[in-house]
Amino acid sequence: MPPLASAKSQTKSPTSKRSGAAKGNFQAGLQFYSLKSSAVALLLWLSFATACSTIATFDQVAYDKATGAKAEALALMDKATDSYGAHLKEIEAVSLTIDKAYEYDRGRALNTVTVQQWEVLRDPNRNLFGGFLRRWHDKGSLKVDYITEKKPDIAEAFDQITGLEIGKRKAN
Amino acid sequence: MPSFDTNAAISTTLDKSKELAGILFKKFVNQAVDDTENFLRRSKDGVARAGLLYAEGKIDRDDFEDLVLGKKDLAEMHALKQTGLASATIDTFTNGVLQIFVDAAFAAVKF
Structure with a gap:
Protein backbone atom coordinates (compact mmCIF):
# COMPACT_ATOMS: atom_id res chain seq x y z
CA MET A 1 0.00 0.00 0.00
CA PRO A 2 2.71 2.49 0.84
CA PRO A 3 4.13 2.24 -2.63
CA LEU A 4 0.66 2.71 -3.95
CA ALA A 5 0.08 5.65 -1.58
CA SER A 6 3.38 6.99 -2.55
CA ALA A 7 2.51 6.52 -6.18
CA LYS A 8 -0.83 8.17 -5.53
CA SER A 9 0.83 11.05 -3.76
CA GLN A 10 3.34 11.25 -6.59
CA THR A 11 0.57 11.26 -9.14
CA LYS A 12 -1.50 13.74 -7.02
CA SER A 13 1.27 16.20 -6.47
CA PRO A 14 1.44 17.61 -10.03
CA THR A 15 -2.38 17.75 -10.12
CA SER A 16 -2.37 19.69 -6.83
CA LYS A 17 0.22 22.08 -8.20
CA ARG A 18 -1.84 22.53 -11.32
CA SER A 19 -4.96 23.08 -9.17
CA GLY A 20 -3.12 25.65 -7.00
CA ALA A 21 -1.88 27.44 -10.04
CA ALA A 22 -5.35 27.44 -11.55
CA LYS A 23 -6.76 28.77 -8.27
CA GLY A 24 -4.13 31.52 -8.23
CA ASN A 25 -4.90 32.41 -11.81
CA PHE A 26 -8.60 32.45 -11.00
CA GLN A 27 -8.05 34.81 -8.04
CA ALA A 28 -5.83 37.05 -10.12
CA GLY A 29 -8.46 37.02 -12.80
CA LEU A 30 -11.11 37.98 -10.26
CA GLN A 31 -8.97 40.82 -8.93
CA PHE A 32 -8.26 42.01 -12.45
CA TYR A 33 -11.99 41.81 -13.20
CA SER A 34 -12.79 43.76 -10.01
CA LEU A 35 -10.20 46.41 -10.92
CA LYS A 36 -11.54 46.59 -14.45
CA SER A 37 -15.14 46.91 -13.18
CA SER A 38 -14.13 49.72 -10.86
CA ALA A 39 -12.38 51.53 -13.67
CA VAL A 40 -15.43 51.10 -15.90
CA ALA A 41 -17.71 52.35 -13.08
CA LEU A 42 -15.44 55.35 -12.59
CA LEU A 43 -15.46 56.16 -16.31
CA LEU A 44 -19.25 55.86 -16.40
CA TRP A 45 -19.56 58.16 -13.40
CA LEU A 46 -17.17 60.67 -14.93
CA SER A 47 -19.12 60.77 -18.18
CA PHE A 48 -22.42 61.01 -16.29
CA ALA A 49 -21.26 63.86 -14.07
CA THR A 50 -19.67 65.72 -16.97
CA ALA A 51 -22.92 65.44 -18.90
CA CYS A 52 -24.84 66.70 -15.87
CA SER A 53 -23.45 70.25 -15.68
CA THR A 54 -26.31 72.53 -14.76
CA ILE A 55 -24.99 75.88 -16.00
CA ALA A 56 -22.51 77.21 -18.58
CA THR A 57 -18.91 77.80 -17.54
CA PHE A 58 -17.34 81.28 -17.34
CA ASP A 59 -16.91 83.03 -20.69
CA MET B 1 -0.42 41.44 -8.32
CA PRO B 2 -2.50 44.62 -8.28
CA SER B 3 -5.45 44.96 -5.93
CA PHE B 4 -8.07 47.63 -5.42
CA ASP B 5 -9.46 48.57 -2.00
CA THR B 6 -12.96 49.66 -3.00
CA ASN B 7 -14.08 50.28 0.59
CA ALA B 8 -11.17 52.62 1.25
CA ALA B 9 -11.83 54.54 -1.96
CA ILE B 10 -15.54 54.96 -1.23
CA SER B 11 -14.97 55.83 2.43
CA THR B 12 -12.34 58.47 1.59
CA THR B 13 -14.57 59.91 -1.14
CA LEU B 14 -17.55 60.19 1.21
CA ASP B 15 -15.55 61.82 4.03
CA LYS B 16 -13.86 64.36 1.77
CA SER B 17 -17.11 65.07 -0.12
CA LYS B 18 -18.88 65.93 3.16
CA GLU B 19 -16.02 68.28 3.99
CA LEU B 20 -16.20 69.88 0.52
CA ALA B 21 -20.00 70.28 0.75
CA GLY B 22 -19.62 71.94 4.16
CA ILE B 23 -17.14 74.49 2.80
CA LEU B 24 -18.78 75.18 -0.58
CA PHE B 25 -22.41 75.43 0.46
CA LYS B 26 -21.69 77.36 3.65
CA LYS B 27 -19.70 79.88 1.59
CA PHE B 28 -22.54 80.10 -0.95
CA VAL B 29 -25.21 80.65 1.72
CA ASN B 30 -23.16 83.32 3.52
CA GLN B 31 -22.48 85.20 0.27
CA ALA B 32 -26.14 84.93 -0.82
CA VAL B 33 -27.37 86.28 2.53
CA ASP B 34 -24.87 89.20 2.50
CA ASP B 35 -25.69 89.99 -1.12
CA THR B 36 -29.45 89.94 -0.49
CA GLU B 37 -29.17 92.09 2.64
CA ASN B 38 -27.10 94.67 0.72
CA PHE B 39 -29.57 94.61 -2.16
CA LEU B 40 -32.58 95.13 0.12
CA ARG B 41 -30.85 98.01 1.92
CA ARG B 42 -29.98 99.70 -1.38
CA SER B 43 -33.53 99.19 -2.68
CA LYS B 44 -35.06 100.62 0.49
CA ASP B 45 -32.77 103.67 0.31
CA GLY B 46 -33.53 104.10 -3.40
CA VAL B 47 -37.29 104.01 -2.88
CA ALA B 48 -36.96 106.52 -0.03
CA ARG B 49 -34.91 108.89 -2.25
CA ALA B 50 -37.42 108.51 -5.11
CA GLY B 51 -40.28 109.30 -2.71
CA LEU B 52 -38.49 112.44 -1.57
CA LEU B 53 -37.83 113.58 -5.17
CA TYR B 54 -41.51 113.05 -5.98
CA ALA B 55 -42.60 114.92 -2.83
CA GLU B 56 -40.30 117.82 -3.77
CA GLY B 57 -41.75 117.89 -7.30
CA LYS B 58 -38.39 117.09 -8.90
CA ILE B 59 -39.83 114.03 -10.66
CA ASP B 60 -43.41 113.30 -11.75
CA ARG B 61 -45.64 110.42 -10.69
CA ASP B 62 -44.71 108.41 -13.80
CA ASP B 63 -40.98 108.76 -12.99
CA PHE B 64 -41.64 107.75 -9.39
CA GLU B 65 -43.61 104.66 -10.43
CA ASP B 66 -40.86 103.69 -12.87
CA LEU B 67 -38.19 103.98 -10.17
CA VAL B 68 -40.22 101.83 -7.76
CA LEU B 69 -41.09 99.22 -10.41
CA GLY B 70 -37.44 99.20 -11.47
CA LYS B 71 -36.57 97.89 -7.99
CA LYS B 72 -38.96 94.99 -8.59
CA ASP B 73 -37.21 94.14 -11.87
CA LEU B 74 -33.85 94.45 -10.15
CA ALA B 75 -35.06 92.03 -7.46
CA GLU B 76 -35.92 89.56 -10.22
CA MET B 77 -32.47 89.94 -11.76
CA HIS B 78 -30.93 89.47 -8.33
CA ALA B 79 -32.97 86.29 -7.79
CA LEU B 80 -31.90 85.00 -11.21
CA LYS B 81 -28.26 85.63 -10.31
CA GLN B 82 -28.65 83.66 -7.07
CA THR B 83 -30.30 80.81 -8.99
CA GLY B 84 -27.39 80.74 -11.41
CA LEU B 85 -24.80 80.90 -8.64
CA ALA B 86 -26.51 77.99 -6.85
CA SER B 87 -26.24 75.93 -10.04
CA ALA B 88 -22.59 76.89 -10.40
CA THR B 89 -21.94 75.83 -6.79
CA ILE B 90 -23.59 72.44 -7.43
CA ASP B 91 -21.42 71.97 -10.53
CA THR B 92 -18.30 72.89 -8.55
CA PHE B 93 -19.30 70.34 -5.90
CA THR B 94 -19.94 67.59 -8.48
CA ASN B 95 -16.58 68.20 -10.11
CA GLY B 96 -14.90 68.32 -6.71
CA VAL B 97 -16.39 64.94 -5.76
CA LEU B 98 -15.19 63.47 -9.04
CA GLN B 99 -11.67 64.74 -8.41
CA ILE B 100 -11.77 63.37 -4.87
CA PHE B 101 -12.93 59.99 -6.17
CA VAL B 102 -10.23 59.87 -8.84
CA ASP B 103 -7.55 60.68 -6.23
CA ALA B 104 -9.01 58.14 -3.78
CA ALA B 105 -9.25 55.50 -6.51
CA PHE B 106 -5.59 55.91 -7.47
CA ALA B 107 -4.60 55.81 -3.80
CA ALA B 108 -6.59 52.59 -3.34
CA VAL B 109 -4.78 50.68 -6.09
CA LYS B 110 -2.02 48.53 -4.55
CA PHE B 111 0.68 47.20 -6.83
Whole structure:
Protein backbone atom coordinates (compact mmCIF):
# COMPACT_ATOMS: atom_id res chain seq x y z
CA MET A 1 0.00 0.00 0.00
CA PRO A 2 2.71 2.49 0.84
CA PRO A 3 4.13 2.24 -2.63
CA LEU A 4 0.66 2.71 -3.95
CA ALA A 5 0.08 5.65 -1.58
CA SER A 6 3.38 6.99 -2.55
CA ALA A 7 2.51 6.52 -6.18
CA LYS A 8 -0.83 8.17 -5.53
CA SER A 9 0.83 11.05 -3.76
CA GLN A 10 3.34 11.25 -6.59
CA THR A 11 0.57 11.26 -9.14
CA LYS A 12 -1.50 13.74 -7.02
CA SER A 13 1.27 16.20 -6.47
CA PRO A 14 1.44 17.61 -10.03
CA THR A 15 -2.38 17.75 -10.12
CA SER A 16 -2.37 19.69 -6.83
CA LYS A 17 0.22 22.08 -8.20
CA ARG A 18 -1.84 22.53 -11.32
CA SER A 19 -4.96 23.08 -9.17
CA GLY A 20 -3.12 25.65 -7.00
CA ALA A 21 -1.88 27.44 -10.04
CA ALA A 22 -5.35 27.44 -11.55
CA LYS A 23 -6.76 28.77 -8.27
CA GLY A 24 -4.13 31.52 -8.23
CA ASN A 25 -4.90 32.41 -11.81
CA PHE A 26 -8.60 32.45 -11.00
CA GLN A 27 -8.05 34.81 -8.04
CA ALA A 28 -5.83 37.05 -10.12
CA GLY A 29 -8.46 37.02 -12.80
CA LEU A 30 -11.11 37.98 -10.26
CA GLN A 31 -8.97 40.82 -8.93
CA PHE A 32 -8.26 42.01 -12.45
CA TYR A 33 -11.99 41.81 -13.20
CA SER A 34 -12.79 43.76 -10.01
CA LEU A 35 -10.20 46.41 -10.92
CA LYS A 36 -11.54 46.59 -14.45
CA SER A 37 -15.14 46.91 -13.18
CA SER A 38 -14.13 49.72 -10.86
CA ALA A 39 -12.38 51.53 -13.67
CA VAL A 40 -15.43 51.10 -15.90
CA ALA A 41 -17.71 52.35 -13.08
CA LEU A 42 -15.44 55.35 -12.59
CA LEU A 43 -15.46 56.16 -16.31
CA LEU A 44 -19.25 55.86 -16.40
CA TRP A 45 -19.56 58.16 -13.40
CA LEU A 46 -17.17 60.67 -14.93
CA SER A 47 -19.12 60.77 -18.18
CA PHE A 48 -22.42 61.01 -16.29
CA ALA A 49 -21.26 63.86 -14.07
CA THR A 50 -19.67 65.72 -16.97
CA ALA A 51 -22.92 65.44 -18.90
CA CYS A 52 -24.84 66.70 -15.87
CA SER A 53 -23.45 70.25 -15.68
CA THR A 54 -26.31 72.53 -14.76
CA ILE A 55 -24.99 75.88 -16.00
CA ALA A 56 -22.51 77.21 -18.58
CA THR A 57 -18.91 77.80 -17.54
CA PHE A 58 -17.34 81.28 -17.34
CA ASP A 59 -16.91 83.03 -20.69
CA GLN A 60 -14.54 86.01 -20.91
CA VAL A 61 -16.09 87.24 -24.17
CA ALA A 62 -19.59 87.32 -22.64
CA TYR A 63 -18.20 89.14 -19.59
CA ASP A 64 -16.44 91.74 -21.80
CA LYS A 65 -19.55 92.27 -23.91
CA ALA A 66 -21.69 92.86 -20.81
CA THR A 67 -19.23 95.30 -19.20
CA GLY A 68 -18.84 97.17 -22.51
CA ALA A 69 -22.62 97.40 -22.90
CA LYS A 70 -22.93 98.71 -19.33
CA ALA A 71 -20.45 101.54 -19.97
CA GLU A 72 -22.17 102.54 -23.22
CA ALA A 73 -25.66 102.39 -21.70
CA LEU A 74 -24.72 104.57 -18.71
CA ALA A 75 -23.00 107.13 -20.94
CA LEU A 76 -26.10 107.28 -23.14
CA MET A 77 -28.40 107.80 -20.15
CA ASP A 78 -26.65 111.08 -19.35
CA LYS A 79 -27.84 112.39 -22.71
CA ALA A 80 -31.54 111.71 -22.05
CA THR A 81 -32.11 115.30 -20.87
CA ASP A 82 -31.85 116.16 -24.59
CA SER A 83 -34.43 115.18 -27.17
CA TYR A 84 -34.63 111.51 -28.18
CA GLY A 85 -34.38 112.39 -31.86
CA ALA A 86 -31.09 114.25 -31.37
CA HIS A 87 -29.42 111.05 -30.17
CA LEU A 88 -31.10 108.50 -32.41
CA LYS A 89 -27.85 107.14 -33.90
CA GLU A 90 -26.25 106.74 -30.48
CA ILE A 91 -29.39 105.06 -29.15
CA GLU A 92 -29.33 102.63 -32.06
CA ALA A 93 -25.62 101.96 -31.56
CA VAL A 94 -26.02 101.19 -27.85
CA SER A 95 -29.11 99.07 -28.51
CA LEU A 96 -27.08 97.10 -31.07
CA THR A 97 -24.25 96.56 -28.56
CA ILE A 98 -26.77 95.21 -26.05
CA ASP A 99 -28.44 93.04 -28.71
CA LYS A 100 -25.07 91.54 -29.64
CA ALA A 101 -24.27 90.72 -26.02
CA TYR A 102 -27.72 89.16 -25.61
CA GLU A 103 -27.45 87.11 -28.80
CA TYR A 104 -23.98 85.91 -27.83
CA ASP A 105 -25.31 84.67 -24.48
CA ARG A 106 -28.36 83.17 -26.18
CA GLY A 107 -26.06 81.04 -28.32
CA ARG A 108 -24.31 79.47 -25.35
CA ALA A 109 -25.44 76.10 -24.00
CA LEU A 110 -26.86 75.92 -20.44
CA ASN A 111 -27.12 79.69 -20.29
CA THR A 112 -30.87 80.17 -19.74
CA VAL A 113 -30.53 82.14 -16.52
CA THR A 114 -28.26 84.79 -18.06
CA VAL A 115 -30.56 85.03 -21.09
CA GLN A 116 -33.51 85.63 -18.74
CA GLN A 117 -31.54 88.41 -17.05
CA TRP A 118 -30.90 90.09 -20.42
CA GLU A 119 -34.59 89.80 -21.26
CA VAL A 120 -35.61 91.61 -18.07
CA LEU A 121 -33.01 94.32 -18.72
CA ARG A 122 -33.94 94.85 -22.41
CA ASP A 123 -37.74 94.58 -22.18
CA PRO A 124 -39.29 97.97 -23.18
CA ASN A 125 -42.42 97.10 -21.20
CA ARG A 126 -40.50 96.71 -17.96
CA ASN A 127 -38.57 99.25 -15.92
CA LEU A 128 -34.88 98.78 -16.60
CA PHE A 129 -32.85 99.83 -19.67
CA GLY A 130 -35.48 98.85 -22.27
CA GLY A 131 -38.09 100.74 -20.27
CA PHE A 132 -35.77 103.74 -19.95
CA LEU A 133 -35.38 104.01 -23.75
CA ARG A 134 -39.15 103.63 -24.24
CA ARG A 135 -39.86 106.39 -21.71
CA TRP A 136 -37.26 108.65 -23.34
CA HIS A 137 -38.87 107.98 -26.72
CA ASP A 138 -42.40 108.61 -25.39
CA LYS A 139 -41.57 111.70 -23.34
CA GLY A 140 -39.08 113.23 -25.74
CA SER A 141 -36.63 113.98 -22.89
CA LEU A 142 -36.22 113.00 -19.24
CA LYS A 143 -35.60 114.92 -16.02
CA VAL A 144 -32.06 115.07 -14.67
CA ASP A 145 -33.12 113.97 -11.16
CA TYR A 146 -34.89 110.96 -12.58
CA ILE A 147 -31.82 110.03 -14.66
CA THR A 148 -29.51 110.47 -11.67
CA GLU A 149 -31.71 108.16 -9.61
CA LYS A 150 -32.17 105.63 -12.43
CA LYS A 151 -28.52 105.21 -13.38
CA PRO A 152 -27.48 103.20 -10.30
CA ASP A 153 -30.37 100.79 -10.97
CA ILE A 154 -29.32 100.23 -14.57
CA ALA A 155 -25.69 99.84 -13.46
CA GLU A 156 -26.78 97.26 -10.89
CA ALA A 157 -28.86 95.39 -13.47
CA PHE A 158 -25.73 94.96 -15.62
CA ASP A 159 -23.78 94.02 -12.49
CA GLN A 160 -26.23 91.17 -11.84
CA ILE A 161 -25.36 89.77 -15.27
CA THR A 162 -21.60 90.15 -14.89
CA GLY A 163 -21.80 88.95 -11.26
CA LEU A 164 -23.39 85.72 -12.41
CA GLU A 165 -20.82 85.32 -15.18
CA ILE A 166 -17.94 85.72 -12.71
CA GLY A 167 -19.59 83.19 -10.39
CA LYS A 168 -19.74 80.50 -13.06
CA ARG A 169 -17.21 77.69 -12.73
CA LYS A 170 -14.03 78.13 -14.72
CA ALA A 171 -13.78 75.55 -17.52
CA ASN A 172 -11.19 72.80 -16.91
CA MET B 1 -0.42 41.44 -8.32
CA PRO B 2 -2.50 44.62 -8.28
CA SER B 3 -5.45 44.96 -5.93
CA PHE B 4 -8.07 47.63 -5.42
CA ASP B 5 -9.46 48.57 -2.00
CA THR B 6 -12.96 49.66 -3.00
CA ASN B 7 -14.08 50.28 0.59
CA ALA B 8 -11.17 52.62 1.25
CA ALA B 9 -11.83 54.54 -1.96
CA ILE B 10 -15.54 54.96 -1.23
CA SER B 11 -14.97 55.83 2.43
CA THR B 12 -12.34 58.47 1.59
CA THR B 13 -14.57 59.91 -1.14
CA LEU B 14 -17.55 60.19 1.21
CA ASP B 15 -15.55 61.82 4.03
CA LYS B 16 -13.86 64.36 1.77
CA SER B 17 -17.11 65.07 -0.12
CA LYS B 18 -18.88 65.93 3.16
CA GLU B 19 -16.02 68.28 3.99
CA LEU B 20 -16.20 69.88 0.52
CA ALA B 21 -20.00 70.28 0.75
CA GLY B 22 -19.62 71.94 4.16
CA ILE B 23 -17.14 74.49 2.80
CA LEU B 24 -18.78 75.18 -0.58
CA PHE B 25 -22.41 75.43 0.46
CA LYS B 26 -21.69 77.36 3.65
CA LYS B 27 -19.70 79.88 1.59
CA PHE B 28 -22.54 80.10 -0.95
CA VAL B 29 -25.21 80.65 1.72
CA ASN B 30 -23.16 83.32 3.52
CA GLN B 31 -22.48 85.20 0.27
CA ALA B 32 -26.14 84.93 -0.82
CA VAL B 33 -27.37 86.28 2.53
CA ASP B 34 -24.87 89.20 2.50
CA ASP B 35 -25.69 89.99 -1.12
CA THR B 36 -29.45 89.94 -0.49
CA GLU B 37 -29.17 92.09 2.64
CA ASN B 38 -27.10 94.67 0.72
CA PHE B 39 -29.57 94.61 -2.16
CA LEU B 40 -32.58 95.13 0.12
CA ARG B 41 -30.85 98.01 1.92
CA ARG B 42 -29.98 99.70 -1.38
CA SER B 43 -33.53 99.19 -2.68
CA LYS B 44 -35.06 100.62 0.49
CA ASP B 45 -32.77 103.67 0.31
CA GLY B 46 -33.53 104.10 -3.40
CA VAL B 47 -37.29 104.01 -2.88
CA ALA B 48 -36.96 106.52 -0.03
CA ARG B 49 -34.91 108.89 -2.25
CA ALA B 50 -37.42 108.51 -5.11
CA GLY B 51 -40.28 109.30 -2.71
CA LEU B 52 -38.49 112.44 -1.57
CA LEU B 53 -37.83 113.58 -5.17
CA TYR B 54 -41.51 113.05 -5.98
CA ALA B 55 -42.60 114.92 -2.83
CA GLU B 56 -40.30 117.82 -3.77
CA GLY B 57 -41.75 117.89 -7.30
CA LYS B 58 -38.39 117.09 -8.90
CA ILE B 59 -39.83 114.03 -10.66
CA ASP B 60 -43.41 113.30 -11.75
CA ARG B 61 -45.64 110.42 -10.69
CA ASP B 62 -44.71 108.41 -13.80
CA ASP B 63 -40.98 108.76 -12.99
CA PHE B 64 -41.64 107.75 -9.39
CA GLU B 65 -43.61 104.66 -10.43
CA ASP B 66 -40.86 103.69 -12.87
CA LEU B 67 -38.19 103.98 -10.17
CA VAL B 68 -40.22 101.83 -7.76
CA LEU B 69 -41.09 99.22 -10.41
CA GLY B 70 -37.44 99.20 -11.47
CA LYS B 71 -36.57 97.89 -7.99
CA LYS B 72 -38.96 94.99 -8.59
CA ASP B 73 -37.21 94.14 -11.87
CA LEU B 74 -33.85 94.45 -10.15
CA ALA B 75 -35.06 92.03 -7.46
CA GLU B 76 -35.92 89.56 -10.22
CA MET B 77 -32.47 89.94 -11.76
CA HIS B 78 -30.93 89.47 -8.33
CA ALA B 79 -32.97 86.29 -7.79
CA LEU B 80 -31.90 85.00 -11.21
CA LYS B 81 -28.26 85.63 -10.31
CA GLN B 82 -28.65 83.66 -7.07
CA THR B 83 -30.30 80.81 -8.99
CA GLY B 84 -27.39 80.74 -11.41
CA LEU B 85 -24.80 80.90 -8.64
CA ALA B 86 -26.51 77.99 -6.85
CA SER B 87 -26.24 75.93 -10.04
CA ALA B 88 -22.59 76.89 -10.40
CA THR B 89 -21.94 75.83 -6.79
CA ILE B 90 -23.59 72.44 -7.43
CA ASP B 91 -21.42 71.97 -10.53
CA THR B 92 -18.30 72.89 -8.55
CA PHE B 93 -19.30 70.34 -5.90
CA THR B 94 -19.94 67.59 -8.48
CA ASN B 95 -16.58 68.20 -10.11
CA GLY B 96 -14.90 68.32 -6.71
CA VAL B 97 -16.39 64.94 -5.76
CA LEU B 98 -15.19 63.47 -9.04
CA GLN B 99 -11.67 64.74 -8.41
CA ILE B 100 -11.77 63.37 -4.87
CA PHE B 101 -12.93 59.99 -6.17
CA VAL B 102 -10.23 59.87 -8.84
CA ASP B 103 -7.55 60.68 -6.23
CA ALA B 104 -9.01 58.14 -3.78
CA ALA B 105 -9.25 55.50 -6.51
CA PHE B 106 -5.59 55.91 -7.47
CA ALA B 107 -4.60 55.81 -3.80
CA ALA B 108 -6.59 52.59 -3.34
CA VAL B 109 -4.78 50.68 -6.09
CA LYS B 110 -2.02 48.53 -4.55
CA PHE B 111 0.68 47.20 -6.83
